[in-house]
Amino acid sequence: MTGEGSIPLLTPYQMGKFQLSHRIVLAPLTRQRSYGNVPQPHAILYYSQRTTKGGLLITEATGVSDTAQGYPHTPGIWTKEQVEAWKPIVDAVHAKGGIFFCQIWHVGRVSNSGFQPNGRPPISSTNKALTPQIRSNGIDVAEFTPPRRLRTEEIPQIVNDFRVAARNAMEAGFDGVEIHGAHGYLIDQFMKDQVNDRTDQYGGSLENRCRFALEIVEAVVNEIGADRVGIRMSPFANYMESGDSDPKALGLYMAESLNKYGILYCHMVEPRMKTVGEKSECPHNLVPMRKAFKGTFISAGGYDREDGIKAVAENRTDLVCYGRLFLANPDLPRRFDLNKPLNKYIRETFYIPDPVIGYTDYPFLEEDN
Numbered sequence: 001m002t003g004e005g006s007i008p009l010l011t012p013y014q015m016g017k018f019q020l021s022h023r024i025v026l027a028p029l030t031r032q033r034s035y036g037n038v039p040q041p042h043a044i045l046y047y048s049q050r051t052t053k054g055g056l057l058i059t060e061a062t063g064v065s066d067t068a069q070g071y072p073h074t075p076g077i078w079t080k081e082q083v084e085a086w087k088p089i090v091d092a093v094h095a096k097g098g099i100f101f102c103q104i105w106h107v108g109r110v111s112n113s114g115f116q117p118n119g120r121p122p123i124s125s126t127n128k129a130l131t132p133q134i135r136s137n138g139i140d141v142a143e144f145t146p147p148r149r150l151r152t153e154e155i156p157q158i159v160n161d162f163r164v165a166a167r168n169a170m171e172a173g174f175d176g177v178e179i180h181g182a183h184g185y186l187i188d189q190f191m192k193d194q195v196n197d198r199t200d201q202y203g204g205s206l207e208n209r210c211r212f213a214l215e216i217v218e219a220v221v222n223e224i225g226a227d228r229v230g231i232r233m234s235p236f237a238n239y240m241e242s243g244d245s246d247p248k249a250l251g252l253y254m255a256e257s258l259n260k261y262g263i264l265y266c267h268m269v270e271p272r273m274k275t276v277g278e279k280s281e282c283p284h285n286l287v288p289m290r291k292a293f294k295g296t297f298i299s300a301g302g303y304d305r306e307d308g309i310k311a312v313a314e315n316r317t318d319l320v321c322y323g324r325l326f327l328a329n330p331d332l333p334r335r336f337d338l339n340k341p342l343n344k345y346i347r348e349t350f351y352i353p354d355p356v357i358g359y360t361d362y363p364f365l366e367e368d369n
């Protein structure tokens with residue numbers, strides 16, 4: 001990049017043992033092109049297009065077990081076949097000098113029996129059903145099967161699924177994992193008091209509601225080492241009917257508790273993001289959590305170039321995650337560097353199964369620009 005170092009977003013950053021050359025991170029982006037839950041060869045081109053030397057990339061949400069899915073064609077990392085299928089994708093990112101983390105995921109009740117083994121109900125912290133939601137294309141309605149509340153003695157098995165997924169991610173060659181604790185999925189269903197109505201040691205107090213998340217963190221840390229573990233959370237979001245009555249206390253408690261495990265990074269979604277894609281004005285920000293957490297802090301949600309520059313310059317974050325802009329601009333760091341216009345993202349093709357359209361066909365800047 002010609003102007004490297006000229007803007008704060010393009011300054012180097014040492015994240016644990018990883019030497020990053022800039023602060024622009026590829027956000028985890030579900031693309032629903034992994035047929036049969038197996039990553040496909042077209043993902044090699046997709047991720048390598050978005051790789052820069054010393055850039056950090058996070059994969060799309062990747063299921064930890066056969067009960068973890070809630071959407072068509074999302075990848076997993078619980079079978080040998082899936083692990084093998086990830087390998088050439090990881091290799092391609094590494095060949096270009098990228099640092100690649102796998103986002104490990106369980107949807108919990110954001111599912112229906114059609115995605116579950118033997119048509120069983122999805123699992124959750126609760127048996128409260130989710131009301132039907134308009135899909136992101138704005139037309140279709142997603143229907144959910146009322147979930148089954150996990151029994152206390154079943155919880156260690158789910159924690160173990162995350163541990164095994166992390167080990168599998170190492171086997172596939174990833175540099176680390178990001179535990180998906182955001183956006184109303186299983187971990188969030190335990191953390192948020194709008195959802196969690198348990199009376200055992202995993203429900204009630206803030207400490208109890210965060211126990212499941214922290215047990216997963218501990219298990220994953222023990223398996224692959226704290227220096228390869230990050231977690232993503234969205235304490236302020238109420239996506240998938242998963243809100244909390246005191247999100248700041250939740251975010252702070254998690255940030256402080258994570259310090260005990262010495263994990264690599266804490267990745268939080270800005271309070272202005274009401275859903276995964278809807279931005280609104282909001283009086284809250286992530287600064288208290290950024291101050292409380294001792295490792296690398298990553299902020300996400302609604303950032304553009306100027307906003308990202310400001311956040312890094314004011315030390316409100318270490319790294320900035322870009323979702324939709326990076327999806328539509330495979331050379332986003334270069335465009336930011338040169339301050340060039342951006343391609344517009346096409347919402348209609350976010351989640352279609354096409355291996356090319358809306359996936360690997362967004363144009364790069366012309367070389368002579």
Ligand SMILES: Cc1cc2nc3c(=O)[nH]c(=O)nc-3n(C[C@H](O)[C@H](O)[C@H](O)COP(=O)(O)O)c2cc1C
Nearest residue numbers: 027028029030060061276301302303322323324350
């Ligand atoms: C197409 C699409 C897929 C997404 N998939 C995921 C996902 O798999 N995991 C996740 O944590 N967030 C996911 N998100 C949320 C993004 O990571 C990001 O937080 C959000 O898009 C807001 O950032 P942006 O304004 O830079 O796009 C997704 C968002 C979009 C638009």
